[in-house]
Amino acid sequence: MKWETVIGLEIHAQLATRSKIFSGSATAYGAEPNTQASLVDLGYPGVLPVLNAEVVRMAVRFGLATGCTIAPRSVFARKNYFYPDLPKGYQISQYELPVVHGGYLEIDLADGGRKRVGITRAHLEEDAGKSLHEDFHGMTGIDLNRAGTPLLEIVSEPDLRSPDEAVAYMRRIHQLVRWLGICDGNMQEGSFRCDANISIRRHGETRLGTRTELKNLNSFRFIERAIRHEVERQIELVEDGGTVVQETRLYDPERDVTRPMRSKEEANDYRYFPDPDLLPVVIEPATVEAIRASLPELPAARRERFVRDYGLPDYDAGVLTASRELAEYYEAAAGAVPPPAAKLVANWVMGELTAALNRDGLDIGSSRVDAPALAGLVARIHDDTISGKIAKEVFEAMWAGEGDADGIIEARGLKQITDAGALEAIVAEVIAAHPGQVAEYRDGKHKLMGFFVGQVMKRTQGKANPGQVNALIKAALE
Numbered sequence: 001m002k003w004e005t006v007i008g009l010e011i012h013a014q015l016a017t018r019s020k021i022f023s024g025s026a027t028a029y030g031a032e033p034n035t036q037a038s039l040v041d042l043g044y045p046g047v048l049p050v051l052n053a054e055v056v057r058m059a060v061r062f063g064l065a066t067g068c069t070i071a072p073r074s075v076f077a078r079k080n081y082f083y084p085d086l087p088k089g090y091q092i093s094q095y096e097l098p099v100v101h102g103g104y105l106e107i108d109l110a111d112g113g114r115k116r117v118g119i120t121r122a123h124l125e126e127d128a129g130k131s132l133h134e135d136f137h138g139m140t141g142i143d144l145n146r147a148g149t150p151l152l153e154i155v156s157e158p159d160l161r162s163p164d165e166a167v168a169y170m171r172r173i174h175q176l177v178r179w180l181g182i183c184d185g186n187m188q189e190g191s192f193r194c195d196a197n198i199s200i201r202r203h204g205e206t207r208l209g210t211r212t213e214l215k216n217l218n219s220f221r222f223i224e225r226a227i228r229h230e231v232e233r234q235i236e237l238v239e240d241g242g243t244v245v246q247e248t249r250l251y252d253p254e255r256d257v258t259r260p261m262r263s264k265e266e267a268n269d270y271r272y273f274p275d276p277d278l279l280p281v282v283i284e285p286a287t288v289e290a291i292r293a294s295l296p297e298l299p300a301a302r303r304e305r306f307v308r309d310y311g312l313p314d315y316d317a318g319v320l321t322a323s324r325e326l327a328e329y330y331e332a333a334a335g336a337v338p339p340p341a342a343k344l345v346a347n348w349v350m351g352e353l354t355a356a357l358n359r360d361g362l363d364i365g366s367s368r369v370d371a372p373a374l375a376g377l378v379a380r381i382h383d384d385t386i387s388g389k390i391a392k393e394v395f396e397a398m399w400a401g402e403g404d405a406d407g408i409i410e411a412r413g414l415k416q417i418t419d420a421g422a423l424e425a426i427v428a429e430v431i432a433a434h435p436g437q438v439a440e441y442r443d444g445k446h447k448l449m450g451f452f453v454g455q456v457m458k459r460t461q462g463k464a465n466p467g468q469v470n471a472l473i474k475a476a477l478e
Contacts, residue, residue: 005231006199006208007160011173013152013183014127014191015058021126021150022049022092022278029189033132033143041148043088048277051076055150056281058182059099059124060291062152065180065298066119068103070288076124076278080271085129085142093153095272098123099281105176106300107168108318117169118157125151146190152182158197158208163227167220170194179299179324193218196227199244200234209234210244214251214258226251230258302327310334310342319350325364332371333378341382348378352395369398377405389462390414417463420472423456426464427472430455441477449473 020027023040039047063070075097078090100122106114127149132141154173160166174192177183185192194217199209214230217223229251234244249258297305299321306317306327320330330349334342353374357367369377377398381391386409397408409415417423430452431438441448452473456464 002203003200003235004203004205005161006158006201006211007162007166007227008158008197009154009156009160009166009170010195010197011154011156011170012127012193012195013154013173013177013185015055015150015152016181016183017052017054017058017150019052020148021052021055021124023148025148027149029186029191031145033141033145035145037129037144037147041087041144049092049275051278051281052150055124055152056099056283057287057291058180059122059152060283060288061180061182061295062122062154062177063100063103064288064292064295065176066103066105066122068100068119068122070283071097071099071101072283072285073097074099074123074281074283076275076281077272078275079125081269083128084140085131085144085147087129087144087147091126091128092275092278093125094123097280099283105169105172107165107172109168110164115159115165117159117165120155120157122152122154125153127151152177158199163224163231166196166227167224170223171220175299175322179296187218190218194223196223196230198227198230198234200231200238210246212244212246212258213248215248215261217251222251222253225253225256226258229256233258296324299324299327306330310339310346312343312346316343316346316350320346323364329364329367329371333375336372336375337379338382341378344382345375345378348374348395352392356395356399368401369395373398373404380405380409384416384465385409386414386416387462387464387466390416414463416465417460420468423464423468423472426456426459427452427469427476430459431473431476438477449477452477 014027015021017027019025020041023038025038025041026036028036040049060070062068074094076092077095079093079095080090082089098121101120103119103122104116105119106116109115127146129142129144129147132143156169160169174185177192178185183191187193196214196217197211198214199211201207201209212230212234214226217226230249237244245263247263248261250261251258303314303317303321306312306320307314312320321327326349330346333349334345337345353367353369356369357364362368377391377394380386380394381388386394393412394405394408394414397403397412398405402408403411434452434455437448437451441452449470453466453469456469456473457466
Protein backbone atom coordinates (compact mmCIF):
# COMPACT_ATOMS: atom_id res chain seq x y z
CA MET A 1 0.00 0.00 0.00
CA LYS A 2 3.01 2.34 0.19
CA TRP A 3 3.12 2.53 -3.60
CA GLU A 4 0.77 4.50 -5.83
CA THR A 5 0.22 3.47 -9.44
CA VAL A 6 -0.03 6.15 -12.12
CA ILE A 7 -1.53 5.16 -15.47
CA GLY A 8 -2.31 7.03 -18.66
CA LEU A 9 -3.81 5.44 -21.76
CA GLU A 10 -3.32 6.19 -25.44
CA ILE A 11 -6.30 4.66 -27.21
CA HIS A 12 -6.26 4.16 -30.96
CA ALA A 13 -9.76 4.13 -32.47
CA GLN A 14 -9.97 3.29 -36.17
CA LEU A 15 -12.44 5.72 -37.70
CA ALA A 16 -15.34 4.12 -39.54
CA THR A 17 -14.77 5.65 -42.96
CA ARG A 18 -14.96 3.63 -46.16
CA SER A 19 -11.72 5.11 -47.47
CA LYS A 20 -8.37 5.98 -45.92
CA ILE A 21 -7.35 9.25 -44.37
CA PHE A 22 -5.20 10.50 -47.29
CA SER A 23 -6.16 8.25 -50.21
CA GLY A 24 -9.19 6.66 -51.81
CA SER A 25 -8.16 3.10 -50.88
CA ALA A 26 -10.75 0.98 -49.11
CA THR A 27 -10.52 0.27 -45.38
CA ALA A 28 -12.53 -2.98 -45.37
CA TYR A 29 -11.13 -5.68 -43.10
CA GLY A 30 -9.97 -9.07 -44.35
CA ALA A 31 -8.86 -8.33 -47.92
CA GLU A 32 -5.93 -10.21 -49.44
CA PRO A 33 -2.59 -8.63 -48.42
CA ASN A 34 -1.59 -5.53 -50.36
CA THR A 35 -4.80 -5.33 -52.40
CA GLN A 36 -6.03 -2.15 -50.67
CA ALA A 37 -2.91 0.00 -50.89
CA SER A 38 -2.63 2.81 -53.44
CA LEU A 39 0.51 4.62 -54.57
CA VAL A 40 -0.13 7.18 -51.80
CA ASP A 41 -0.23 4.43 -49.17
CA LEU A 42 2.89 2.84 -50.64
CA GLY A 43 4.82 6.10 -50.38
CA TYR A 44 5.70 6.43 -54.07
CA PRO A 45 7.62 9.60 -55.00
CA GLY A 46 5.56 12.42 -56.44
CA VAL A 47 2.19 11.39 -55.01
CA LEU A 48 0.31 13.77 -52.72
CA PRO A 49 -2.01 13.07 -49.80
CA VAL A 50 -5.55 14.50 -49.82
CA LEU A 51 -7.32 14.75 -46.47
CA ASN A 52 -10.59 12.81 -46.04
CA ALA A 53 -12.95 15.46 -44.61
CA GLU A 54 -15.08 12.84 -42.86
CA VAL A 55 -12.27 11.97 -40.42
CA VAL A 56 -12.24 15.58 -39.25
CA ARG A 57 -16.00 15.55 -38.67
CA MET A 58 -15.67 12.32 -36.68
CA ALA A 59 -12.90 13.79 -34.52
CA VAL A 60 -15.08 16.83 -33.82
CA ARG A 61 -17.99 14.58 -32.82
CA PHE A 62 -15.76 12.88 -30.27
CA GLY A 63 -14.43 16.19 -29.00
CA LEU A 64 -17.89 17.66 -28.49
CA ALA A 65 -19.08 14.51 -26.70
CA THR A 66 -16.20 14.73 -24.20
CA GLY A 67 -16.26 18.46 -23.48
CA CYS A 68 -13.08 19.09 -25.43
CA THR A 69 -11.94 22.27 -27.15
CA ILE A 70 -12.15 22.00 -30.92
CA ALA A 71 -9.09 23.65 -32.44
CA PRO A 72 -10.09 26.22 -35.08
CA ARG A 73 -6.75 25.47 -36.75
CA SER A 74 -4.84 22.19 -36.52
CA VAL A 75 -1.75 20.96 -38.33
CA PHE A 76 -0.55 17.60 -39.62
CA ALA A 77 3.07 16.72 -38.95
CA ARG A 78 5.54 14.10 -40.11
CA LYS A 79 6.62 11.68 -37.38
CA ASN A 80 9.87 10.28 -38.71
CA TYR A 81 11.01 6.75 -37.96
CA PHE A 82 12.06 3.72 -39.94
CA TYR A 83 10.11 0.50 -39.79
CA PRO A 84 9.44 -2.03 -42.59
CA ASP A 85 5.66 -1.49 -42.53
CA LEU A 86 6.03 2.30 -42.87
CA PRO A 87 6.92 2.73 -46.54
CA LYS A 88 7.29 6.54 -46.53
CA GLY A 89 9.76 6.48 -43.64
CA TYR A 90 7.39 8.73 -41.66
CA GLN A 91 3.86 8.65 -40.30
CA ILE A 92 1.51 11.56 -40.87
CA SER A 93 0.15 12.50 -37.45
CA GLN A 94 -0.61 15.59 -35.38
CA TYR A 95 1.71 16.90 -32.69
CA GLU A 96 1.74 20.49 -31.44
CA LEU A 97 -1.67 21.47 -32.82
CA PRO A 98 -4.14 18.55 -32.53
CA VAL A 99 -7.72 18.82 -33.69
CA VAL A 100 -9.17 18.16 -30.20
CA HIS A 101 -7.80 18.80 -26.70
CA GLY A 102 -8.66 19.36 -23.05
CA GLY A 103 -11.78 17.30 -22.26
CA TYR A 104 -12.82 14.61 -19.81
CA LEU A 105 -14.85 11.46 -19.33
CA GLU A 106 -16.43 10.11 -16.15
CA ILE A 107 -16.02 6.47 -15.11
CA ASP A 108 -17.83 4.38 -12.51
CA LEU A 109 -15.70 3.05 -9.65
CA ALA A 110 -16.04 -0.28 -7.86
CA ASP A 111 -17.16 1.45 -4.64
CA GLY A 112 -20.11 3.06 -6.42
CA GLY A 113 -18.46 6.44 -6.85
CA ARG A 114 -17.49 8.21 -10.05
CA LYS A 115 -14.21 9.69 -11.21
CA ARG A 116 -13.41 12.27 -13.86
CA VAL A 117 -10.53 11.31 -16.14
CA GLY A 118 -8.92 14.09 -18.14
CA ILE A 119 -8.43 13.81 -21.90
CA THR A 120 -5.24 15.59 -22.87
CA ARG A 121 -5.83 15.45 -26.60
CA ALA A 122 -7.33 13.46 -29.45
CA HIS A 123 -5.41 13.73 -32.68
CA LEU A 124 -5.75 12.33 -36.16
CA GLU A 125 -3.14 10.12 -37.77
CA GLU A 126 -2.64 7.35 -40.28
CA ASP A 127 -2.06 3.73 -39.29
CA ALA A 128 1.01 1.80 -40.40
CA GLY A 129 1.00 -1.52 -42.22
CA LYS A 130 1.32 -4.90 -40.59
CA SER A 131 4.25 -7.32 -40.33
CA LEU A 132 3.36 -10.99 -40.90
CA HIS A 133 5.61 -13.53 -39.24
CA GLU A 134 3.84 -16.84 -39.89
CA ASP A 135 4.34 -19.08 -42.92
CA PHE A 136 7.40 -17.25 -44.24
CA HIS A 137 10.06 -19.74 -43.10
CA GLY A 138 12.09 -17.39 -40.93
CA MET A 139 11.27 -14.28 -42.95
CA THR A 140 8.71 -11.52 -42.43
CA GLY A 141 6.00 -10.46 -44.87
CA ILE A 142 4.55 -6.95 -45.06
CA ASP A 143 0.85 -6.25 -45.62
CA LEU A 144 0.20 -2.58 -46.36
CA ASN A 145 -3.60 -2.78 -46.46
CA ARG A 146 -3.75 -0.97 -43.10
CA ALA A 147 -1.26 1.72 -44.15
CA GLY A 148 -3.16 5.00 -44.24
CA THR A 149 -6.17 3.74 -42.29
CA PRO A 150 -7.56 6.70 -40.28
CA LEU A 151 -7.01 6.65 -36.53
CA LEU A 152 -8.11 8.91 -33.72
CA GLU A 153 -5.53 8.65 -30.94
CA ILE A 154 -7.15 9.56 -27.61
CA VAL A 155 -4.57 10.44 -24.94
CA SER A 156 -5.67 10.55 -21.32
CA GLU A 157 -4.15 12.49 -18.46
CA PRO A 158 -2.22 10.27 -15.99
CA ASP A 159 -5.33 10.20 -13.77
CA LEU A 160 -5.85 6.44 -13.50
CA ARG A 161 -4.68 4.71 -10.32
CA SER A 162 -5.37 0.99 -10.85
CA PRO A 163 -5.83 -1.62 -13.57
CA ASP A 164 -9.56 -1.65 -12.78
CA GLU A 165 -9.82 2.10 -13.36
CA ALA A 166 -7.89 1.75 -16.62
CA VAL A 167 -10.29 -0.93 -17.87
CA ALA A 168 -13.33 1.12 -16.78
CA TYR A 169 -12.01 4.15 -18.68
CA MET A 170 -11.25 2.14 -21.80
CA ARG A 171 -14.69 0.52 -21.69
CA ARG A 172 -16.29 3.97 -21.46
CA ILE A 173 -14.29 5.25 -24.46
CA HIS A 174 -15.21 2.05 -26.34
CA GLN A 175 -18.89 2.62 -25.56
CA LEU A 176 -18.71 6.26 -26.65
CA VAL A 177 -16.96 5.85 -30.01
CA ARG A 178 -19.42 3.11 -30.97
CA TRP A 179 -22.36 5.19 -29.71
CA LEU A 180 -21.23 8.13 -31.87
CA GLY A 181 -20.83 5.85 -34.90
CA ILE A 182 -17.20 6.87 -35.46
CA CYS A 183 -15.60 3.46 -34.74
CA ASP A 184 -16.92 -0.11 -34.82
CA GLY A 185 -14.86 -0.96 -31.71
CA ASN A 186 -13.86 -4.40 -33.04
CA MET A 187 -10.84 -5.27 -30.93
CA GLN A 188 -10.21 -8.61 -32.65
CA GLU A 189 -9.75 -6.80 -35.98
CA GLY A 190 -7.53 -4.11 -34.46
CA SER A 191 -10.10 -1.33 -34.77
CA PHE A 192 -9.74 -0.44 -31.09
CA ARG A 193 -6.53 -0.90 -29.14
CA CYS A 194 -4.44 0.95 -26.62
CA ASP A 195 -0.97 1.64 -25.27
CA ALA A 196 -0.63 2.04 -21.50
CA ASN A 197 1.92 4.31 -19.83
CA ILE A 198 2.64 3.04 -16.31
CA SER A 199 4.75 4.33 -13.44
CA ILE A 200 4.83 4.01 -9.66
CA ARG A 201 5.62 6.44 -6.87
CA ARG A 202 5.46 6.38 -3.11
CA HIS A 203 2.20 7.59 -1.61
CA GLY A 204 2.38 11.30 -0.91
CA GLU A 205 4.85 12.06 -3.69
CA THR A 206 3.77 14.44 -6.44
CA ARG A 207 6.60 13.89 -8.92
CA LEU A 208 5.87 11.24 -11.52
CA GLY A 209 8.08 8.16 -11.63
CA THR A 210 9.85 6.76 -14.69
CA ARG A 211 7.27 5.26 -16.99
CA THR A 212 7.16 2.28 -19.25
CA GLU A 213 4.80 1.89 -22.18
CA LEU A 214 2.89 -1.31 -22.92
CA LYS A 215 2.08 -1.47 -26.63
CA ASN A 216 -0.89 -2.74 -28.61
CA LEU A 217 -3.22 -4.12 -25.93
CA ASN A 218 -6.36 -5.29 -27.71
CA SER A 219 -8.67 -6.84 -25.11
CA PHE A 220 -10.04 -5.62 -21.81
CA ARG A 221 -8.83 -8.75 -20.06
CA PHE A 222 -5.29 -8.37 -21.41
CA ILE A 223 -5.21 -4.71 -20.42
CA GLU A 224 -6.07 -5.54 -16.82
CA ARG A 225 -3.58 -8.41 -16.64
CA ALA A 226 -0.77 -6.57 -18.42
CA ILE A 227 -1.01 -3.47 -16.24
CA ARG A 228 -1.25 -5.52 -13.05
CA HIS A 229 1.84 -7.51 -13.99
CA GLU A 230 3.83 -4.41 -14.98
CA VAL A 231 2.97 -2.64 -11.72
CA GLU A 232 4.11 -5.67 -9.72
CA ARG A 233 7.30 -5.86 -11.79
CA GLN A 234 8.16 -2.21 -11.16
CA ILE A 235 7.48 -2.40 -7.42
CA GLU A 236 9.56 -5.55 -7.06
CA LEU A 237 12.38 -4.00 -9.09
CA VAL A 238 12.51 -0.79 -7.02
CA GLU A 239 12.19 -2.59 -3.67
CA ASP A 240 15.14 -4.80 -4.67
CA GLY A 241 17.28 -1.71 -5.22
CA GLY A 242 16.89 -1.40 -8.97
CA THR A 243 15.54 1.44 -11.10
CA VAL A 244 12.79 1.50 -13.71
CA VAL A 245 14.10 2.11 -17.21
CA GLN A 246 12.02 4.19 -19.62
CA GLU A 247 11.21 1.72 -22.38
CA THR A 248 8.49 0.22 -24.53
CA ARG A 249 7.40 -3.27 -23.53
CA LEU A 250 5.16 -5.95 -25.01
CA TYR A 251 2.74 -8.14 -23.06
CA ASP A 252 2.83 -11.91 -23.59
CA PRO A 253 -0.64 -13.18 -22.55
CA GLU A 254 0.37 -16.85 -22.71
CA ARG A 255 3.20 -16.42 -20.19
CA ASP A 256 1.56 -13.43 -18.42
CA VAL A 257 4.77 -11.38 -18.57
CA THR A 258 5.93 -8.16 -20.18
CA ARG A 259 9.21 -8.01 -22.04
CA PRO A 260 11.31 -5.15 -23.43
CA MET A 261 10.66 -4.14 -27.03
CA ARG A 262 12.84 -1.03 -27.41
CA SER A 263 14.00 2.01 -25.46
CA LYS A 264 11.24 4.59 -25.18
CA GLU A 265 11.55 7.43 -27.65
CA GLU A 266 10.89 11.07 -26.84
CA ALA A 267 9.19 13.50 -29.21
CA ASN A 268 12.50 14.93 -30.41
CA ASP A 269 13.57 11.45 -31.54
CA TYR A 270 10.81 11.57 -34.15
CA ARG A 271 11.89 14.96 -35.57
CA TYR A 272 8.32 16.22 -35.91
CA PHE A 273 7.78 18.99 -38.43
CA PRO A 274 4.66 20.24 -40.28
CA ASP A 275 3.90 18.16 -43.35
CA PRO A 276 4.60 20.41 -46.35
CA ASP A 277 2.12 18.46 -48.51
CA LEU A 278 -0.89 19.21 -46.27
CA LEU A 279 -2.49 22.55 -45.52
CA PRO A 280 -3.58 23.40 -41.96
CA VAL A 281 -7.08 22.16 -41.11
CA VAL A 282 -9.41 25.10 -40.48
CA ILE A 283 -12.74 24.33 -38.82
CA GLU A 284 -15.33 27.09 -38.94
CA PRO A 285 -17.57 27.72 -35.89
CA ALA A 286 -20.64 27.06 -38.03
CA THR A 287 -19.29 23.60 -38.88
CA VAL A 288 -18.76 22.81 -35.21
CA GLU A 289 -22.29 23.90 -34.34
CA ALA A 290 -23.77 21.84 -37.17
CA ILE A 291 -21.93 18.77 -35.88
CA ARG A 292 -23.06 19.55 -32.31
CA ALA A 293 -26.67 19.68 -33.49
CA SER A 294 -26.30 16.24 -35.09
CA LEU A 295 -25.03 14.51 -31.94
CA PRO A 296 -27.28 11.82 -30.47
CA GLU A 297 -28.30 11.84 -26.82
CA LEU A 298 -25.09 10.68 -25.11
CA PRO A 299 -24.82 7.54 -22.93
CA ALA A 300 -24.60 9.35 -19.58
CA ALA A 301 -27.62 11.52 -20.36
CA ARG A 302 -29.69 8.58 -21.55
CA ARG A 303 -28.71 6.57 -18.49
CA GLU A 304 -29.92 9.35 -16.20
CA ARG A 305 -33.14 9.67 -18.20
CA PHE A 306 -33.85 5.94 -17.96
CA VAL A 307 -33.58 6.23 -14.18
CA ARG A 308 -35.79 9.31 -14.11
CA ASP A 309 -38.42 8.45 -16.72
CA TYR A 310 -38.71 4.67 -16.36
CA GLY A 311 -37.93 4.31 -12.66
CA LEU A 312 -35.02 1.95 -13.33
CA PRO A 313 -32.26 1.25 -10.81
CA ASP A 314 -28.96 2.84 -11.77
CA TYR A 315 -27.49 -0.60 -12.47
CA ASP A 316 -30.23 -1.50 -14.96
CA ALA A 317 -29.89 1.86 -16.70
CA GLY A 318 -26.14 1.31 -17.00
CA VAL A 319 -26.57 -2.13 -18.57
CA LEU A 320 -29.25 -0.94 -20.99
CA THR A 321 -27.11 1.97 -22.21
CA ALA A 322 -24.03 -0.19 -22.83
CA SER A 323 -24.67 0.35 -26.53
CA ARG A 324 -26.85 2.75 -28.46
CA GLU A 325 -28.62 -0.14 -30.24
CA LEU A 326 -29.51 -1.81 -26.93
CA ALA A 327 -30.75 1.46 -25.43
CA GLU A 328 -32.96 2.12 -28.45
CA TYR A 329 -34.34 -1.43 -28.36
CA TYR A 330 -35.24 -1.06 -24.68
CA GLU A 331 -36.83 2.34 -25.15
CA ALA A 332 -38.92 1.13 -28.09
CA ALA A 333 -40.22 -1.79 -26.01
CA ALA A 334 -40.73 0.19 -22.80
CA GLY A 335 -42.64 2.89 -24.66
CA ALA A 336 -45.16 0.31 -25.89
CA VAL A 337 -46.24 -1.01 -22.46
CA PRO A 338 -48.00 0.66 -19.52
CA PRO A 339 -45.48 2.71 -17.47
CA PRO A 340 -45.51 0.32 -14.47
CA ALA A 341 -44.25 -2.45 -16.76
CA ALA A 342 -41.08 -0.58 -17.82
CA LYS A 343 -39.01 -2.35 -15.15
CA LEU A 344 -40.41 -5.71 -16.29
CA VAL A 345 -39.27 -4.89 -19.84
CA ALA A 346 -35.78 -4.16 -18.48
CA ASN A 347 -35.73 -7.52 -16.72
CA TRP A 348 -36.65 -9.33 -19.93
CA VAL A 349 -34.13 -7.45 -22.06
CA MET A 350 -31.32 -8.12 -19.58
CA GLY A 351 -32.47 -11.68 -18.91
CA GLU A 352 -34.18 -13.90 -21.48
CA LEU A 353 -33.42 -11.74 -24.51
CA THR A 354 -29.71 -11.31 -23.73
CA ALA A 355 -29.38 -15.03 -22.95
CA ALA A 356 -30.94 -15.93 -26.31
CA LEU A 357 -28.69 -13.49 -28.18
CA ASN A 358 -25.58 -14.86 -26.47
CA ARG A 359 -26.65 -18.45 -27.07
CA ASP A 360 -27.04 -17.88 -30.80
CA GLY A 361 -24.11 -15.47 -31.19
CA LEU A 362 -26.30 -12.55 -32.30
CA ASP A 363 -26.16 -8.85 -31.54
CA ILE A 364 -29.21 -6.82 -30.57
CA GLY A 365 -29.68 -5.60 -34.14
CA SER A 366 -30.18 -9.20 -35.27
CA SER A 367 -32.62 -10.20 -32.54
CA ARG A 368 -35.29 -12.66 -33.67
CA VAL A 369 -37.77 -10.94 -31.35
CA ASP A 370 -38.03 -7.24 -32.11
CA ALA A 371 -38.90 -4.55 -29.58
CA PRO A 372 -42.67 -4.34 -30.36
CA ALA A 373 -42.94 -8.14 -30.12
CA LEU A 374 -41.19 -8.22 -26.73
CA ALA A 375 -43.46 -5.41 -25.55
CA GLY A 376 -46.47 -7.52 -26.57
CA LEU A 377 -45.20 -10.41 -24.46
CA VAL A 378 -44.50 -8.24 -21.42
CA ALA A 379 -47.96 -6.68 -21.71
CA ARG A 380 -49.53 -10.14 -21.39
CA ILE A 381 -47.53 -10.77 -18.21
CA HIS A 382 -48.47 -7.37 -16.84
CA ASP A 383 -52.21 -7.86 -17.41
CA ASP A 384 -52.09 -11.38 -15.91
CA THR A 385 -52.96 -13.13 -19.17
CA ILE A 386 -49.93 -15.40 -18.59
CA SER A 387 -47.51 -16.02 -15.76
CA GLY A 388 -43.80 -15.26 -15.88
CA LYS A 389 -43.09 -18.98 -16.15
CA ILE A 390 -45.43 -19.49 -19.08
CA ALA A 391 -43.99 -16.33 -20.67
CA LYS A 392 -40.63 -18.09 -21.02
CA GLU A 393 -42.30 -20.80 -23.07
CA VAL A 394 -43.99 -18.17 -25.22
CA PHE A 395 -40.71 -16.30 -25.69
CA GLU A 396 -38.93 -19.43 -26.93
CA ALA A 397 -41.75 -20.00 -29.44
CA MET A 398 -41.46 -16.38 -30.57
CA TRP A 399 -37.68 -16.79 -30.93
CA ALA A 400 -38.30 -19.88 -33.05
CA GLY A 401 -40.48 -17.84 -35.39
CA GLU A 402 -43.91 -19.16 -34.41
CA GLY A 403 -45.55 -15.75 -34.31
CA ASP A 404 -46.40 -13.05 -31.79
CA ALA A 405 -47.23 -13.54 -28.14
CA ASP A 406 -51.02 -13.32 -28.49
CA GLY A 407 -51.10 -15.83 -31.33
CA ILE A 408 -48.91 -18.34 -29.47
CA ILE A 409 -50.89 -17.97 -26.23
CA GLU A 410 -54.14 -18.60 -28.08
CA ALA A 411 -52.83 -21.50 -30.18
CA ARG A 412 -51.32 -23.30 -27.20
CA GLY A 413 -54.09 -22.52 -24.73
CA LEU A 414 -51.72 -20.84 -22.29
CA LYS A 415 -54.00 -18.21 -20.78
CA GLN A 416 -53.73 -17.95 -17.04
CA ILE A 417 -56.57 -19.32 -14.93
CA THR A 418 -57.86 -16.38 -12.91
CA ASP A 419 -61.39 -17.58 -12.17
CA ALA A 420 -61.58 -17.52 -8.37
CA GLY A 421 -64.17 -20.29 -8.14
CA ALA A 422 -62.17 -22.69 -10.30
CA LEU A 423 -58.97 -22.01 -8.37
CA GLU A 424 -60.71 -22.43 -4.99
CA ALA A 425 -61.91 -25.87 -6.06
CA ILE A 426 -58.39 -26.95 -7.11
CA VAL A 427 -56.89 -25.60 -3.87
CA ALA A 428 -59.51 -27.54 -1.87
CA GLU A 429 -58.60 -30.74 -3.74
CA VAL A 430 -54.87 -30.25 -3.04
CA ILE A 431 -55.44 -29.62 0.68
CA ALA A 432 -57.73 -32.63 0.99
CA ALA A 433 -55.14 -34.84 -0.72
CA HIS A 434 -52.30 -33.92 1.68
CA PRO A 435 -53.59 -33.97 5.29
CA GLY A 436 -50.12 -34.70 6.68
CA GLN A 437 -48.57 -31.62 5.14
CA VAL A 438 -51.58 -29.54 6.23
CA ALA A 439 -51.01 -30.61 9.85
CA GLU A 440 -47.29 -29.81 9.63
CA TYR A 441 -48.03 -26.38 8.17
CA ARG A 442 -50.48 -25.60 10.98
CA ASP A 443 -47.83 -26.70 13.47
CA GLY A 444 -45.56 -23.93 12.18
CA LYS A 445 -43.77 -25.45 9.19
CA HIS A 446 -44.72 -22.58 6.91
CA LYS A 447 -42.10 -23.43 4.30
CA LEU A 448 -44.62 -26.00 3.06
CA MET A 449 -46.47 -23.14 1.37
CA GLY A 450 -44.20 -23.70 -1.64
CA PHE A 451 -45.22 -27.37 -1.73
CA PHE A 452 -48.93 -26.53 -1.90
CA VAL A 453 -48.38 -23.85 -4.55
CA GLY A 454 -46.40 -26.35 -6.61
CA GLN A 455 -49.20 -28.92 -6.41
CA VAL A 456 -51.77 -26.40 -7.63
CA MET A 457 -49.51 -25.25 -10.45
CA LYS A 458 -48.94 -28.87 -11.43
CA ARG A 459 -52.69 -29.55 -11.64
CA THR A 460 -53.21 -26.43 -13.74
CA GLN A 461 -50.17 -27.07 -15.97
CA GLY A 462 -48.64 -23.82 -14.74
CA LYS A 463 -51.62 -21.73 -15.85
CA ALA A 464 -52.91 -20.64 -12.45
CA ASN A 465 -52.28 -17.06 -11.38
CA PRO A 466 -49.49 -17.41 -8.76
CA GLY A 467 -50.65 -14.44 -6.69
CA GLN A 468 -54.20 -15.72 -6.46
CA VAL A 469 -53.00 -19.24 -5.68
CA ASN A 470 -50.85 -18.04 -2.77
CA ALA A 471 -53.69 -16.02 -1.31
CA LEU A 472 -56.25 -18.85 -1.65
CA ILE A 473 -53.95 -21.48 -0.12
CA LYS A 474 -53.04 -19.22 2.79
CA ALA A 475 -56.72 -18.49 3.44
CA ALA A 476 -57.62 -22.19 3.32
CA LEU A 477 -54.81 -23.27 5.64
CA GLU A 478 -55.14 -20.53 8.20
